[in-house]
Amino acid sequence: MIAVETYASADQAATALHGDAVFLGGGTLIMRAVNYGDLKTERIVRSTDPAMKSISTSGERISIGAAATMSDVMLNPQLAFLAPVARSIGGPAVRNMATVGGNLFASHPYGDFAVALLALDGRVSVAGSGEEDLGAFLARRSSFSGVVTEVSIARPATGDFRYRKVSRIKPKGVSVMSLAAWLPRSGGRLSGARVAFGAMGNTPVRANGVERALEGANLDVSGIAEALRAVRTDLQPPDDPIASSWYRSEVAPVHLRRLLLDEEVS
């Protein structure tokens, strides 16, 4: 029999999260496991901490509470650049439930929002602990036990952030891949570009070779040519019913080109 414990603060919830207990965010991942008998524990911990829903800007960075839903993101004017990302997640009902924090734990091929956060230099705050790099956090997420309270991201200059989700079903479906890029420029040339992929590994991942190839490059056909070559070897995408590893590798340069050059796709 499953017991649900509700705490007023994230810290209390984190303290209660011992043993094999799991933390419930919006429920779209945990309740699926409950319904299918896949939950390995009988203790669910949740928090009603209002701080976990806040969205605030501080200098060049924006903090998004882990309990903010995709709908909250879409409605917040500070996060207008992330609205298309949030809108690509599920239908309206899922977006009213699914949280930013929960998306960090969505297994392949899900977790498209985390891809955007990764490209935007995301840093994860964990209750009772400090901030850590989102890339490092994703790499250790399967063994993580704790409460993510917020994710902070860089606030990109207008036009510097790009996102695409590629799926076989219209208007939307599961990702063949999702791509996000933060493309800061200095004197017209790329400087410190960050490119992340979803559904191209076990977790959302950065394409390091692509980022290196873009350093100092112009954002045009010849400037990105090396990056398009690099993406083939940068990632080891998995096979799944949506697409084969081979297919994902073959089409990755096409989608990366469209993303970087902001090409229209009919």
Added chain:
Amino acid sequence: MAKVPVRFTLNGRETALFVDGGANLLDVLRRGAGDLSPKYGCGQGTCGTCTVLVDGEAHLSCLTLAEIIEGRSVSTVSGLSNGPDLHALQTCFMENFAAQCGYCTSGMLMAAKALLDTNPNPTRDEVIEAISGNLCRCTGYEPIIDAILLAAERGQGNRSPSYGSAR
């Protein structure tokens, strides 16, 4: 067995139930409250047949932990009509053949209601987006989209004339 008390408003009526720990809202509505209008389709958030409104927002009842409904307001298709007087969405679904087997219809109606409640004059693309989390295997969606647009045109707040009492 650990039963947990939950009080909430269901279609405007105060409701109190003891639920199993970890029970989902869909099960509680159907077997606890006896409201059979939301349907089970997948239990994993992919089909939308269990869509209900929680405080006016579309939620998937199969993925909603029943205990978090405490003190909140839930709306289902059972509360959509006013006795024999159907909601505009309901009459438009009937007239447009937007329901064939009928199993997705409850979820479609609630997803559409969530849209029209906040956006009374949606574009076709907005309607498509609003039901993008709801699957239908019979109709091919076009009659459903047309029905929602027609309901918006007629003014979704208006109750339309009776089609006779519902059984």
Added chain:
Amino acid sequence: MSSVEFRKDLFADERPENLNEIGLPKQRQDALGHVTGRSPYYDDNLYDGLLHMRMVRSSEYHARIRSISLNGADMMPGVVRVIQAADVPHNINTLLSLIGFGRDDEALLQDKKVSYRGEAILAIIAETELQARKACQAVRVDYEALPHVLDVEEALKPQAPVVNEEYPNNTFDYYDRYDHQKLRFGDPHAAMARADHIVEGEYQMSPIEQAPMETCGAIAVPETNDRILCHTCSQALFFSLGTTAKLLDTPSSRLHFKGGTVGGGFGGKVDSLNEPMAVLGAKLTGRPVKFTWDREEEMQVGAPRGAERWRIRDGVMNDGRIIAREFTGFFDSGAYTRLSSYAVVKGTAHLPGPYTIPNVASNVYCVFTNRTPATAMRGFGITGVDFAIECHMDKVAETVRMNPIELRLLNAYRDGDMKPHRRVAKNTAYIECCQVAAGKADWAIAPEYSAMSSLRDGGGERASIPLTMIDEEGRIGERKRGANIDTAPSKITKDSGRAPSVIPILEATQAMGEQAAGRPQVGKATSPAPQPSAPPAPAPAMAPSQTPSPTSAVPAAPQRSAFARLQASEPAAPSQSRPVEPQPSTPTPPSESEQPYRPSEPFSRGVKRPGASPFISGRRR
């Protein structure tokens, strides 16, 4: 009111104008229930104390079960009952046994061998669904993995693993004789030899899950009059009832099946796997039991439209006329027969599509593989081959550089034409369909094509059954014994110097219907009376005057079918490719090595199978 367009200009004189219902949009009678959420689906029946059943399923594609350990599952919280294979009273069935087609080949619960991933091994009934799930997770099954085969043509090879012990050649047995369903009409090879072009193509369709929004399920409830009430979403209520009665060896009068609104079926709710288990659960526990699939089971275990592979070979003239067409088709039945055997027969009757082609041959195989068993789905047997045919028509159009719609119109069947399965086409509308489609798509077609009509220029010469080559290639078990025989239709032609036969092959579906009706197979050769509902037989087609070939002097028996003749001439001739002698004769018994394959078990003929419930058919009541 709806987007349906009524084209009253087409076939206008065939429809009276004064009808009050037909041709007019009507409100669905269940629409009000649907939009108010009150239509009664099976799961809308609430019972106090309802128990929940979950299944332990095979994790292997093909494996022998060494042992099953409950591992304490039966003692876990909430568990009320474990049901194993030995608890199923008559644990062997095939769906179409209710109409006497095919042999029992599938157990409701497996305890010896599993032949596809997800096959049911045992069931656990508990107070809650979660408790039943947890108990199922505790059960340990020790498997001895066997080699598996997942491709239809691999499965036909002699060394392929045997998927289904009842059909050790991995093919369904047609008419006790062949490993495939034959269709022979005219002499395709002679026609191909004089064709300007040979156009070949291979087409492959993957399995398609019906994916109804409501997953398959049933709730069974003991009544107070020694009956079990079963609420089900079955698409085939009495089929489910008969299947349940047979598997549980119980009179159907003790079963009270109640349908409701079906939450989408599309063919996926025919197989009746949930109803017998729910009823058995209710019998064994004395309480209401629900057995419903979750979405993952619906996708993994729910029988899909099977995969199909088709090879088409056309002989085409420069002007676009298709003068010969040959099919080789493979239906992937998965591990058991279910309905694929019938899909093959139905698909064969559809060949060569909505076209009149004077020479047609096909070999179609119902093949067993270690995949999820396939079943019905919207036009099954037809849809897949139609996809192949229409792709191929485009290929033909490209080859002869013709407008693809004009090519279709040129070759379209018309009222009065003879179909290769020996039925005269009537109420055809393909020409009009192409014309309207061309109009809707702004696809220009020449005036002479726009002027064509399904009602004109059919019949006559096109109504005759041509001189037909028949053969005995592909006897049951030949391939397994290593015989090197092509899967494609025989290459025998009258030009090869062999004497052709003019004996038509009985329409396969009719043969099946007669099997279903329990007619004696052997006596059929002398009982040519048509079914009352059958269209008028094209009797004159077999008259010598209409088969003006040198061989027309062969006294062929009108309306006598080759199938029936073959039945009459048992035991069978040696399995060699050669024309059949036109007259029934006393054949020389084949030598030991040439003995055709014979099943070790007698055929099950529905109600007549020894040991089967005598109450599985409505005919007996």
